Amino acid sequence: MKNKKKKAKVNKNKIILSVLLLFFTFCFIVLFKGLNNSNIYLPPIKTEKILKNFNSKELYSENKISSDQIFVDSEFYAINIWSSWCVPCRKEHPKLMELSKNKSLKLIGLNYKDNPKNAKRFINEFGNPYFMIITDKNGIISIDLGAIGVPETFIINKDKKIIKRILGGLNERLLKEINLILK
């Protein structure tokens, strides 16, 4: 009788131990896998999002311009947020020059929190890929777009829908992806 009770207790202990072990290995695996995950948050990209109207100033002429005047006659548009103080923007600039050769797309530069003098110097130095450059002095337009920082590129179709969003600088692979969309 006593032996039976003892056996039952040993069995119970074994079960508890194995359950605990399983639990800890489970936790270990989950956390270990999490170590490799990127901890940079990317906001969900809403493709159905339609561009809001905004008002801005042109960089060179300093004329006021509304979004209705910008999005008129092209099949596709790209808004590229850039700044002269942003280092990755310098890196992606040759890719923008390449992109600007695509005739079905109008490339619009949104100059983010920049000094106009520096922005113009930047363009003089690296070339101007943009159809038009508008300024975003306090970052409000970028936030309306849903942007986080510089550089960032939005591909917009003629219905003013955002169809692609690229965080960070353009590279060869992204350029190919964009060209696939434009075809």
Place this chain on the structure above:
Amino acid sequence: MKLSIFFLFIVIIFNFTGLNSAENNDEIKNKISKNIRCLICQGQSVYDSQSDFAISIKLIIERKLNEGLNENEIYDFLKNQYGQWISYDPEFNKKTFILWISPILLFLIGGAIIARKLIIQKL
């Protein structure tokens, strides 16, 4: 004389209420920016951060307040713009139900275990 003092009082009171409302607006702005995550910083709220992104968000909050939007409308606007992650207060939905339910579940299970033990001890 009394009448003029009375009017003076009214003027002063109205002045102070005006001041008070401005202060309130600032307070709401701070409260909102403390509840909004700075997306490009690590572990900082918009209130804490001096990044370009946070500065712009603060400006947007101020503008929306001036436009007459209330606190919840501003949260909704930012969530719509940047997704759930921007808010420090997660909603109850399909993705977050484990987060909300698990503490209650753990509490209930723990309570059940303790209750069982007590009952066994009494027996």
